Amino acid sequence: MASVSADDVRDVINVTSAEVPDVKVLKMIKRAEVTLELETNREIDSGNCTDAEKEFVTVLAAVYAICYLTGGSAVGLSFSVGDQNVSVLSKAPPLDVLQTELERMLKKLRGQALKRV
16 A cells, blocks of 8 residues: 655655645645545545555645645645746646646546445
8 A cells, every 4th residue: 555745745846845844735635635535435545545546646736736836726626826937846747737647547546436336
């Protein structure tokens, strides 16, 4: 089983703990975990999850971190990015790439949930 860490999330968008502190990232991980629970209708533990669940929670929490850094907002799978000229994000992957990846993973995770029923 896998576990999502704050460093995993920051690694997706190439930022440091000085730019997004652990306390913030851990809240983002929890929000992403709850979102995945709502989307798949099953209980998720980001501290003890499958590799696929870890990847989804990590990437969604990274999107939340981008919103945090840019002054944007995020609720569930809906998010808006504020000022995209934030220099700290110069090495981060484009938001649309992350969003496409989330949609692809969620489709597969929803399929797994249906198979378990």
